[in-house]
Amino acid sequence: MCAKRRVDPEGLLPLTPVALNILLALADEERHGYGIGVEVRERTGGEMRLGPGTLYGSLKRMVDGGLVEESEGHAGGEADDGRGGYDAGRRRYYRLTGFGGRVLAAELARLEDVVRTAQAKGFLPPPRRGVSSPGEV
Amino acid sequence: MASGAAGEPGVAASERVYRALMRAYPEEVRRRYAEEMVGYFGDLxxxxxxxxxxxxxxxLWARTLPELIFTALQERGTVFRRNAYLPAAPGTVARWGALCALLGGVLGVAFHLIEYSLLGALGILTGGSYGSDPFARFFTLxxxxxALSLSSLGLFGLYGTVVARSGRPGLLAGAGAVFSAAAAFLWLSISGYGAVHNLASGTAFFAPFEWLWNGGALLIGPAMVFWFLGLLLLGIAAARERRLPRLLRVLPLVLFAIIAPSYExxxxxxxxxxPVTAxxxxxxxxxxxxxxxALLGWVLLRDDAAGPPVASDGPDGGAREAGDVSGATRPAGRIAGGARSGTSGVERDKEKELHGAIQRHGQLTVAGVALETSLSVKEAGRMLSGLASKGHLGVRVEHGRLLYSLWEDRG
Structure with a gap:
């Protein structure tokens, strides 16, 4: 929500793995910190477990950088996760900004180039037919 | 905070311990995220x-403790890097530097008028020698x-102003400040020694230090060069700083340009x-x-009197530049210099009041500002939205409320 001086998304690349995964977690919907942590952990098969310092340190930088913003809250309230967790009313939600979306797209395009290069050099199998590349999404 | 923690003593205790350990993080992180981090840890x-x-x-604790130490150090490192180039509030540095420049300039003019123009001309006209007795020499020295020491320190007024306006000094102003500091150090050393030399020269106590007089003379050249370089670099930095008033951008370079011809x-x-005219x-x-x-000091003071930089909160007072996700923040600074132009004195006072309230509390709503200052809710709303729309304040939405804050806070 802060007024910011916009910079070229390309200038922020490459993103750190944590930043990339947080942006991916927010790509489809706004989430609170715990929601981001769970999504990243599940999507990475438990490989990436974000501690509070890592998660909120990255969120702080991304909010400051204009990639992510705090949303005005979850309209439908929060569905209880069944664990009797952190007070739902006090959770802060985060969502991707337009600029954050452009940065994410630029990073994915960059990674796609890397994969293409690896395929061209025979380090990776060629893409299967009928599977769209990230850039086509 | 954690609704479910009451029935789980182990979790509640963990949360309490984690909350206590949050002190490892800078104040800025704690203020913005402590509750959420503790809540997140409780959820985990x-x-x-x-x-x-x-x-x-x-x-979980075994994973979290090293992570806490590492990220706390990382955040503190970020704050340290932001503050390292100026460990005091830039506004204060600018004000004191301006005073030094004004005083140094006046002393310098006084010295040259007395030593050269008055005593020198009198000596030539009357054939006598004026100002050669020990007291006069001590006084003029x-x-x-x-004058030279204060003039060198005075350049920090320019440095402080550049930092206050742009959020961080950049290479030019940083190098200019280093040269100015070196010049000030040398001039102060020489003047300190010179004063003692004048008083104690010839005494047995001072005998071991007599030789330093010649050494001191060798320092005059480097001191002068450092001073010139400091002025030149800070002058260029100021000239490039679009947020500074035009006079302040031009004056340091004009000042540098008149030095060489004036000697000639x-x-x-x-x-x-x-010889008399000479x-x-x-x-x-x-x-x-x-x-x-002296003129530079006066302009800096006049600029300062127009009001403190609204959105600069100390040396780290920079705006957040879009998109730093790699670790280090890149404060770019916002000030209310532009916003101030055209505002009345009353308006400026209110702006100062508003700035002070936000600085004290970190972030405030419109109603909060109205409670903390003499401003009405309507006035607070108008001023906050005006400053925010010009980019001088940060705005965030929290639980449906608009919170206004300075761009960065000291950690």
Whole structure:
């Protein structure tokens, strides 16, 4: 929500793995910190477990950088996760900004180039037919 | 905070411990995220406890502690890097630097008028020697070295102003400040030694230090060069700073430009065989840079009197530039210089009040500002939205409320 001086998304690349995964977690919907942590952990098969310092340190930088913003809250309230967790009313939600979306797209395009290069050099199998590349999404 | 923690003493205790350990993070992080981080950690505790029992919580702690130490150091490092180039509030540095420049300039002009123009001309006209007795020498020496020391320190006024306006100094102003500091150090050392030398020279106590007089003379050249370089670099940095008033951007470079010719002017009259005019002009010419320094101090003070930078909160007071996700923030600074132009004195006072309230509380709503200041809710709303729309304040939405804050806070 802060007024910011916009910079070229390309200038922020490459993103750190944590930043990339947080942006991916927010790509489809706004989430609170715990929601981001769970999504990243599940999507990475438990490989990436974000501690509070890592998660909120990255969120702080991304909010400051204009990639992510705090949303005005979850309209439908929060569905209880069944664990009797952190007070739902006090959770802060985060969502991707337009600029954050452009940065994410630029990073994915960059990674796609890397994969293409690896395929061209025979380090990776060629893409299967009928599977769209990230850039086509 | 954690609704579910009451029935889980282990989780509640973990949360309490984690909350205490949050002190490792800078104040800025704690203020913005402490509640959420503790809540998040509590959620992780609950999850581990329900899936793996107390062993899971222990395992979580084993993962979290090193992470806490590492990220706290990282955040503190970021704050340190932001503050390293100016460990004091830039506004304060600008104000004191301006005072030094004004005083140094006045002393420099006084020295040249007395030493060269007045005493020199009198000596030539009457054939006598004025100002050669020990007291006069002591007085004039102190006057000159004091003027040079204060003028060097005065350049920090320019540095502080550039930092206050842009959020961080950049290479030019940073290098200029280093040269100015070196010049000030040398001038202060020379003047300190010179004063003691004048008082104690010839005594047995001072005998071991007599030789330093010659060494001190060697420092005058480097001190002068450092001062010139400091002025030149800070002048260029100021000239490039679009947020500064035009006069302040131009003056340091004009000042630098008049230094060299001013020394030559006096030499010219001496060369054409007019010694009286030569000493008067030489005194005036050599004093010209000090006129400029005094003028610089005056302009800086006038600029400062127009109101403090609204959105600069200390040396780290920079705006967040879009998109730093790689670790280091890149404060770019916002100030209310532009916003101030055209505002009345009353308006400026209100703006100062508003700035002070936000600085004290970190972030405030419109109603909060109205409660903390003499502003009405309507006035607070108008001023906050005006400053925010110009980019001088940060705005965030929290639980449906608009919160206004300075761009960065000291950690």
């Amino acid at each position: 505790c609950r999850e581990e406890r329900s899936s793996r029992g107390p062993g899971g919580v222990m395992s 102190l006057l000159l070295l004091g 002017l006096g030499g010219y009259f001496e060369m054409v065989g007019n 000493v008067i002009v030489m005194g005036f010419a050599q004093g010209l840079p000090f006129v400029g320094v």
